[in-house]
Amino acid sequence: MIRHTVRALCAASLVIAPLALSTPAHAAVTCTVNGIAVSGTTVNGTSGSDFIRCGGLAPTDSVNGLGGNDFILVTGAVGGIVSGGAGSDYVQADAGTTGSGQVLGNADGDYLSVGPNAGSTNGGTGLDFCRVASGNPPVNCEF
Incomplete structure (x- = not known):
């Protein structure tokens, strides 16, 4: 009896193990x-001015302000892309960026505030004010 129970448990583990190892969505x-x-x-x-608030972004996530003067606040680390779009945007990512993370101001004068910057912070076109706490320096920022 014990031998049959062990065989049944081994067979069941062969079915269940691949399910447990599959990558979650x-x-x-x-x-x-x-x-x-x-x-x-x-x-x-x-296309107008927006207030967008998000937690952290995984490398496959993106947040786009599109047009208008947007205020985008990301409370967790940015692993994906945060883009202000056209307009004078305020983008704040206090937890910073991971190696794959990007904070983009895009067109017009923007204000970008980023914590530890392991990724990239890019003001884009226009007169931009960019601040990073540490790490990679921002680019295309005049102030």
């Missing part, structure tokens, strides 16, 4: 855009 980033919860690997603002 990527959990989407959850943000609020103008007070409305939005989830997905890509979160977009509107």
